[in-house]
Every structure is written in C-alpha cells, then in structure tokens.
Amino acid sequence: MSIQIAIDGPVGAGKSTIAREAAKRLGFVYMDTGALYRAIAVYCKLADIDSYDEKSVVSILPKVNLDFKIAGGEQLVYVNNRDVTGRLREPEISMAASRISSYGAVRAFLLDLQRDFAAKNNVIMDGRDIGTVVLPDATLKIFLWADPHERAMRRYEELIQKGLSTEFSDVLSDLVKRDAADTNRKHAPLKQAEDAVRMDTTGNTLEQSIEWVIDTIKLNIEGL
Numbered sequence: 001m002s003i004q005i006a007i008d009g010p011v012g013a014g015k016s017t018i019a020r021e022a023a024k025r026l027g028f029v030y031m032d033t034g035a036l037y038r039a040i041a042v043y044c045k046l047a048d049i050d051s052y053d054e055k056s057v058v059s060i061l062p063k064v065n066l067d068f069k070i071a072g073g074e075q076l077v078y079v080n081n082r083d084v085t086g087r088l089r090e091p092e093i094s095m096a097a098s099r100i101s102s103y104g105a106v107r108a109f110l111l112d113l114q115r116d117f118a119a120k121n122n123v124i125m126d127g128r129d130i131g132t133v134v135l136p137d138a139t140l141k142i143f144l145w146a147d148p149h150e151r152a153m154r155r156y157e158e159l160i161q162k163g164l165s166t167e168f169s170d171v172l173s174d175l176v177k178r179d180a181a182d183t184n185r186k187h188a189p190l191k192q193a194e195d196a197v198r199m200d201t202t203g204n205t206l207e208q209s210i211e212w213v214i215d216t217i218k219l220n221i222e223g224l
C-alpha cells in the first residue's frame, strides 16, 4: 500500500510550493491536482469553449487526454501531447478552472486518474478535496490555511515575478471569488477533513511552512 499525503486548502495557502518541496526532500512523488483542472480550462480556451457552458465543457471531456511528467522538479502538464504548463497560471485560466471544477462530470473525469496515481506511488497530493473525496483513507491529511490578504499578496508577488502584469486589488478580489466558489459548490467543496491536521501559515516564511509540514509528516508517518 502506498503512502498518501493529502494537502488541501484555499487559493494561495502555499499548498503547491510546500507540497512540491516536501515531496522532494522526503522522496515522495508530488501531484498538483489543481493543474489538472487548469489543463482542462486551457483546453476549453484553445477549443474556443466557454467555461460557463457546462454542456459544451462536459462534451469535450472524452477528447481530452491528460498527461504529466516531472522535469527539473517541475510538473509539466500535457493535453493531447501539447505542453500547456506555461499557461496554467494565467488569471483567466484560474477563474475558468474554478468554474469548470464545479461541474460534477469534470470532477468524475479526474477522480480515477488521481486515485490510480496515488495507488501506484508514494504521493503528496495537493488540492481542495483530496482528504475528503479523492483519498478519504490517506495516511495523513493536512489542511493549510492563511489569512486571505496575505494569500493574495503571495499570489500577486508570484504573478509579478512571472512577468504577468496585474493589480493587487484584482488578485485579492479574484481570490475571494474563487474561495467562495470552491467552498460553496455542490460537488466536493473545499472543506477541511475531520481528521486533517490544520496549519495556519499566516506570518510564516515559506521555509518555515515547509519545515512545519515536513516535521508534521515525520511525526505522523513511521520510518521517515
């Protein structure tokens, strides 16, 4: 049986950076599940499908072939053999990913892929519903939280560093909207699993949060 660590939390809580780094230092495979929703959103954009149009989005799912690989510590995502990694973080794609992730058929489409991957690898997987729906029997569940203003600032700095021009107020309002949509949707909403360890990273440096998560993993999983 593989070791499965679920890390869930709202937008910008540092999940992906922390999970990727913890996986690297502890010898786990990392899977960014948000990237899967984002990749479908990119596909819709390329195919000129409106993400509000649930029927059309669901109708293209059988044509979507998702693949990912790790290169230089980064998860590269391919849709029908096309590398879409560079587009995943665009603000427009973030909103569209959140929207299409509320469609039950999209979630069902990605469920087996995530579970199969976790069954075959010792994984750290981050997302919204990993501890509650995807891996309800995960070896360890962590729920990462941080104050929304601080999360927006982290996301803003990340986008600026990537050379994307944006305003802090837009990043904050997108984040609040996306959190609300992810929390209030009908299918697999963002929610802390009852047996998850909750960590509030407000005021932490990234390195502090990484060490905190690694310590928690070591404390809870024998032999690490």
Ligand code: DC
Pocket: 011, 012, 033, 034, 035, 037, 038, 094, 097, 098, 101, 126, 127, 128, 129, 130, 178, 182
């Ligand atoms: O983690 P992220 O910001 O890259 O995720 C993008 C969107 O995908 C997020 O707004 C909600 C959705 N998502 C989800 O519903 N379930 C997951 N396990 C991961 C992401």
